[in-house]
Amino acid sequence: MRxxxxxxxxxxxxxxxxxxxxQGYDGRIVVVGEEDLFPYDRPPLSKEFLAGKIExxxxxxxxxxxxxxxxxxxxLGDPATGLxxxxxxxxxxxxxxxxxxxxxxxxxxxxxxxxxxxxxxHTLRTADDAVALRRDLVVSRRLVVIGxxxxxxEVASTARDMGLEVTVIESDxxxxxxxxxxxxxxxxxxxxxxxxxxxxxxxxxxxLAGNGRVSAVHLAGGRTEPADVVVVGIGAAPNVEWLAGSxxxxxHRGVWTDDAGAxxxxxxxxxxxxxxxxxxxxxxxVRHEHWTNAVRQPAAAVSTLLGATPAPPTPPYFWSDQYxxxxxxxxxRLPDDAxxxxxxxxxxxxxxxxxxxxxxxxxxxxMNQPKLFxxxxxxxxxxxxxxGLP
Amino acid sequence: xxxxxxLDDIPLGEAVRVDAEVPxxxxxxxxxxxAIDDTCTHQDASLADGWVExxxxxxxxxxxxxxxxxxxxxxxxxxxxxxxxxxxxDDGVVYVRVTESVEAAA
Numbered sequence: 001m002r003x004x005x006x007x008x009x010x011x012x013x014x015x016x017x018x019x020x021x022x023q024g025y026d027g028r029i030v031v032v033g034e035e036d037l038f039p040y041d042r043p044p045l046s047k048e049f050l051a052g053k054i055e056x057x058x059x060x061x062x063x064x065x066x067x068x069x070x071x072x073x074x075x076l077g078d079p080a081t082g083l084x085x086x087x088x089x090x091x092x093x094x095x096x097x098x099x100x101x102x103x104x105x106x107x108x109x110x111x112x113x114x115x116x117x118x119x120x121x122h123t124l125r126t127a128d129d130a131v132a133l134r135r136d137l138v139v140s141r142r143l144v145v146i147g148x149x150x151x152x153x154e155v156a157s158t159a160r161d162m163g164l165e166v167t168v169i170e171s172d173x174x175x176x177x178x179x180x181x182x183x184x185x186x187x188x189x190x191x192x193x194x195x196x197x198x199x200x201x202x203x204x205x206x207x208l209a210g211n212g213r214v215s216a217v218h219l220a221g222g223r224t225e226p227a228d229v230v231v232v233g234i235g236a237a238p239n240v241e242w243l244a245g246s247x248x249x250x251x252h253r254g255v256w257t258d259d260a261g262a263x264x265x266x267x268x269x270x271x272x273x274x275x276x277x278x279x280x281x282x283x284x285x286v287r288h289e290h291w292t293n294a295v296r297q298p299a300a301a302v303s304t305l306l307g308a309t310p311a312p313p314t315p316p317y318f319w320s321d322q323y324x325x326x327x328x329x330x331x332x333r334l335p336d337d338a339x340x341x342x343x344x345x346x347x348x349x350x351x352x353x354x355x356x357x358x359x360x361x362x363x364x365x366x367m368n369q370p371k372l373f374x375x376x377x378x379x380x381x382x383x384x385x386x387x388g389l390p
Numbered sequence: 391x392x393x394x395x396x397l398d399d400i401p402l403g404e405a406v407r408v409d410a411e412v413p414x415x416x417x418x419x420x421x422x423x424x425a426i427d428d429t430c431t432h433q434d435a436s437l438a439d440g441w442v443e444x445x446x447x448x449x450x451x452x453x454x455x456x457x458x459x460x461x462x463x464x465x466x467x468x469x470x471x472x473x474x475x476x477x478x479x480d481d482g483v484v485y486v487r488v489t490e491s492v493e494a495a496a
Contacts, residue, residue, distance in 0.1 A: 015466075018466070041467065043433075044433070061466070061467070063469055066469075291452070292452075292453065295466065295467075319451060319452075326451075328451075370435065370436070370439040370450035370451065371438075371439040371440075371450060373450065374439070374440065374441045374448070374450050375441075378441070
């Protein structure tokens with residue numbers, strides 16, 4: 001291979017580029033990015049960056065020294081719009097083409113939105129999103145967060161620190177219930193209430209009200225929550241539409257890969273938020289949107305691209321910081337798993353919980369217990385290794 | 391020098407955290423003691439809570455690894471080293487001589 005095109009200019013794309021060099025590839029690497037920014041770290045966008053405590057420069061994922069050593073060619077602010085297999089080239093929005101004999105698809109995901117076009121309604125995915133949201137938060141009194149997932153909870157926590165009145169609306173009976181199970185999710189939900197956040201659960205948002213600017217959120221049943229600013233945190237959709245017609249198998253769940261990142265097309269691999277891949281710890285194919293996955297999965301995909309054997313997979317891992325509490329989760333929970341408290345007491349907000357399947361520890365969750373968490377996450381067992389494409 | 395405590399209070403493979411002008415973590419690796427700044431240079435996490443393997447500690451939050459001997463990060467996401475400090479053991483009592491500045495540690 002003489003040229004590898006890495007499609008995606010965020011953490012997964014950068015991780016792929018780093019892995020290519022680490023694994024000895026010395027040809028051209030062209031990195032294509034939609035945003036006109038060098039790769040930056042996203043987790044602080046809902047926390048320190050949104051709070052105004054750190055600057056954009058501190059989010060940079062590369063240093064000039066490292067970037068020079070990687071010898072990358074950047075095509076930023078010019079997203080890929082198509083993959084021409086016949087010409088072995090990636091087509092960009094500008095019409096330019098990047099000829100490549102190897103392709104890493106790492107185009108990530110975008111925030112899901114609600115219909116409408118009112119000012120004061122935000123999603124949070126990019127640095128621009130965070131800047132715009134902060135601009136609104138500092139002049140607002142009442143924030144309504146739609147969706148009680150990690151982004152929603154972190155934004156609620158940050159806004160509370162900034163002095164806003166905050167309401168979180170979650171359509172499920174308890175936020176994070178599907179991730180953590182009802183009991184442990186309830187422990188996390190109490191963090192909202194203890195910090196003066198109004199949590200509404202089991203209710204569906206039917207629309208937004210406002211004249212030019214948002215003024216309220218309508219709920220099923222006629223209830224209305226007033227709002228000066230709204231954050232929509234209802235998940236993300238994979239950026240895969242540009243692959244239409246490419247012959248690469250994909251659908252609304254992402255780009256299909258095998259457990260080593262290979263797509264159905266030779267010399268094209270996929271990784272990160274856009275990839276829908278078999279996961280031994282989930283026992284099924286999933287699309288992971290976690291930071292650590294955007295670091296590890298590209299390295300495995302690059303091994304596959306280079307004809308090497310990928311390192312064995314490690315359990316999925318994610319964390320969240322909200323209301324001063326540190327939440328960490330590794331593995332993948334399925335509804336039938338048995339849950340037990342391994343250490344501490346949820347009432348103290350300092351504990352480790354394990355999930356078991358047929359007696360095997362398959363997932364672990366910790367609140368404010370990072371050291372023990374680090375120990376237990378190394379003892380997780382995979383469920384089954386699914387074969388082939390999803 | 392800062393008093394860390396009794397040598398017996400730092401079991402093999404464990405770490406303790408002490409408050410100097412910034413928190414410092416002291417690790418016991420197979421009987422050899424190492425002291426570094428406790429806070430990961432990437433984001434706010436205590437390295438004393440991290441996983442120790444050989445002469446490296448892995449940050450408990452994002453898995454950035456630091457060499458306990460040099461303070462150098464081994465890879466992303468950390469880009470900057472942590473300071474290292476001299477450890478002095480006197481009659482079973484552990485002290486740390488705090489490096490005065492980041493420049494001095496470099």
